[in-house]
Each structure stands twice: as C-alpha cells, then as structure tokens.
Amino acid sequence: MSDLQEMWDKIPEKPLEEEDVEAIVNLKSKSEVDSFRKVLRLEMLIAWVLIVPFLFLHDYLKMELIILMGLNVFIGTILNVLTLGRLKKLELFENIKSFLVSSIKVFRAFVIMYLTVLLFVDLFMVVIMKFLLWDDKGWVEWLFSKDSTLLFILLVVINVIIIAYVWLIYVKRIQSLKTLLKEIEK
Amino acid sequence: MNLMTEQEKQVRFNIFLEEHTGIIQKLCRGYSDSLEDFEDNVQEVGYQLWKSIDRFEGKSKSGTWVYRLTLNVCLYNLSKRKKRVDHPTDRILIRKIADKQHDYFKDDSPVQVLYESIALLKPTDRAIIMLYLEKKEHAVIAEVVGLSVSNVGVKVNRIKKKLKEIVDERLARNVG
Numbered sequence: 001m002s003d004l005q006e007m008w009d010k011i012p013e014k015p016l017e018e019e020d021v022e023a024i025v026n027l028k029s030k031s032e033v034d035s036f037r038k039v040l041r042l043e044m045l046i047a048w049v050l051i052v053p054f055l056f057l058h059d060y061l062k063m064e065l066i067i068l069m070g071l072n073v074f075i076g077t078i079l080n081v082l083t084l085g086r087l088k089k090l091e092l093f094e095n096i097k098s099f100l101v102s103s104i105k106v107f108r109a110f111v112i113m114y115l116t117v118l119l120f121v122d123l124f125m126v127v128i129m130k131f132l133l134w135d136d137k138g139w140v141e142w143l144f145s146k147d148s149t150l151l152f153i154l155l156v157v158i159n160v161i162i163i164a165y166v167w168l169i170y171v172k173r174i175q176s177l178k179t180l181l182k183e184i185e186k
Numbered sequence: 187m188n189l190m191t192e193q194e195k196q197v198r199f200n201i202f203l204e205e206h207t208g209i210i211q212k213l214c215r216g217y218s219d220s221l222e223d224f225e226d227n228v229q230e231v232g233y234q235l236w237k238s239i240d241r242f243e244g245k246s247k248s249g250t251w252v253y254r255l256t257l258n259v260c261l262y263n264l265s266k267r268k269k270r271v272d273h274p275t276d277r278i279l280i281r282k283i284a285d286k287q288h289d290y291f292k293d294d295s296p297v298q299v300l301y302e303s304i305a306l307l308k309p310t311d312r313a314i315i316m317l318y319l320e321k322k323e324h325a326v327i328a329e330v331v332g333l334s335v336s337n338v339g340v341k342v343n344r345i346k347k348k349l350k351e352i353v354d355e356r357l358a359r360n361v362g
Contacts, residue, residue: 095254
C-alpha cells in the first residue's frame with residue numbers, strides 16, 4: 001500500500017492563477033441543471049404569453065379549443081413548477097448517495113412531465129386540426145375516416161422521434177445514475 | 187440568512203480555493219479521460235463553489251463540503267458522457283490526443299499510471315480510494331459518500347487491494 005500512497009503524494013498540486021479564478025467567477029455555468037431551470041421557466045413564460053391572445057379571440061374560436069389550450073397551459077405549469085421544486089432540492093453539497101437519489105428523482109419527474117405534456121399537446125393538435133379542417137364532420141365520422149388516419153400516423157411518427165430522444169438522453173441518464181447508486185450501496 | 191457582500195464573497199472564495207485547489211484537481215483528474223474533461227470538471231466545480239459559497243454555514247467542515255461538491259459534479263458529468271471508456275485500447279487512443287505536456291496526462295509517468303488504474307475502478311469506488319489516499323479518516327469519507335463508517339472500512343480494504351493489483355500489473359507492463 002505504501003507505494004500507492006507514495007505515488008499519490010507525488011501528484012503535483014498547482015494553485016490556480018489569478019486569471020483562472022477571475023474566469024471562474026465570470027463563468028456561465030455549463031451545468032445541465034441550470035439549463036433545465038431556464039428551459040422550464042421559459043416554457044411557462046411562453047405558454048402564459050400565448051394564452052392571452054386566445055382569451056381575446058374567444059368570439060372567433062370554439063370554447064372547447066380555448067378550454068383545451070387553457071388546460072394544457074395549466075397542467076404544463078403545474079408540472080414545470082413541481083419539477084422546478086425538485087431541482088431546487090438537488091444540492092451539490094449533499095453526500096454522494098443523497099445527491100444520486102435526488103438526481104434520479106429530478107430526472108424521473110422531468111421525463112414524466114415531458115411525456116404528460118406530449119400527450120396533452122397531441123390531444124390539442126387532434127382537436128385543433130379537426131376544428132380547423134374538418135369541422136363539417138362529426139367526431140365519430142372523422143375518427144374512422146382516412147383524414148384522421150393520416151393525422152394519427154403523422155403524430156405517431158413525431159411521438160416516436162420525441163420519445164426516442166427522451167429515452168436516449170434522459171432515461172439512459174436515469175439508468176446511469178441508478179448504476180452509480182447501486183455501486184455505492186453494494 | 188447570512189448576506190455577504192461581493193467583497194466578502196470573493197475573500198471567502200479565494201480562501202476556499204487556496205485551501206482546496208489541490209484536492210479539487212486531484213479528484214477531478216480521477217474522473218477525467220482527457221484534458222478537456224479535466225478542465226470541464228475543474229471549471230464546473232469552481233463555478234458551483236462560487237455560486238454556493240455564501241450558503242456554506244459551517245455545518246460540516248469546509249473540506250467535507252468541498253469534497254462532496256467536487257465528487258457530485260464529477261459523477262454527474264460522468265453520467266452525462268455518451269461513452270464510458272473502459273477498454274485499455276481506447277484509453278491509449280485518448281492519451282495520445284490529450285495534452286502530453288500537462289503534468290496529469292504525461293505519458294507513462296507514475297501519475298498517469300496511477301490515474302489510469304484508478305479509472306478502471308467503479309466511479310464510486312474512485313471517490314472512496316482517492317479520499318483515503320488523501321489521508322482522510324473513515325468518518326470523513328463516510329460523511330462525504332453517505333455510508334456508515336464500518337462500511338467504508340470494508341470498502342477501503344477491498345478497493346486498496348484491487349488498485350494495487352492493477353497498478354502493479356501496469357508498472358510491470360511498462361518495465362517489460
């Protein structure tokens with residue numbers, strides 16, 4: 001063991017230069033957690049800004065559309081707020097085990113939020129397309145028609161791409177963090 | 187709430203850095219496959235330290251706090267990387283493109299051999315052994331990792347043995 005200790009003790013320790021310290025202080029974080037926060041806040045801002053014209057256009061739009069839009073924004077806001085709450089609990093100066101547990105919870109919440117919002121956006125798209133292009137048809141008639149089939153195929157393709165992205169980036173990250181947690185607990 | 191002026195924050199930050207830069211760099215190197223990873227890790231740790239410095243309320247020793255922050259940043263960045271390089275051949279390739287002049291990445295130096303061996307350990311085991319080699323008590327390691335002291339003792343013995351085997355094998359290969 002003594003040679004390992006000797007090798008470690010020989011590792012040079014270089015102090016940071018003044019310009020390095022200044023660079024750190026002026027740095028914009030590349031932290032993903034900070035980016036998440038910004039994205040979630042921006043999403044909420046955009047959603048609430050977009051809903052305002054909808055409220056003024058109530059004479060020209062179907063009530064169902066306005067309600068659906070409002071519901072989308074409301075549910076999206078709740079989910080974003082919950083995820084932001086979880087992000088706030090993620091503390092880098094927790095012990096490693098607690099940090100990993102918190103990180104997994106945050107990513108899980110983000111994935112659930114993402115997929116839930118995706119579902120609501122799909123629903124919103126179906127309803128808005130139906131009202132804009134096929135308002136003359138009843139719902140049952142339209143659902144069994146060729147027009148709706150093409151729309152659903154398009155939505156499925158878009159959803160598969162988005163879900164694949166979420167899987168590759170976020171679900172794999174959750175798996176990676178879980179592996180680290182299992183290693184600690186062994 | 188402890189409100190710090192910008193000047194006080196800068197002073198405290200400088201004191202932290204002066205005291206802990208060495209260990210921060212050593213720990214970050216243990217999670218870096220390349221000079222780029224190393225610089226990313228060190229910068230992110232430095233930034234997070236700066237951001238959080240006025241929240242440190244002295245509940246635990248400043249060292250423990252810094253070790254946790256450093257290791258959490260490194261582990262988090264590691265989980266982000268698309269490919270974990272575990273194969274020795276890949277490691278040789280990465281070494282070729284790293285900055286050979288940097289003390290931590292010099293070809294065949296004992297430091298490089300030690301870190302290459304550490305890189306073959308599980309990421310969480312690396313944290314434990316690096317803190318042990320930094321002569322931290324088991325109680326401190328337990329506080330940083332979030333395990334019991336007895337558990338840390340068992341793990342340290344196991345990881346020490348494994349690391350020694352890997353280092354001996356690499357040194358023998360370099361001599362031969």
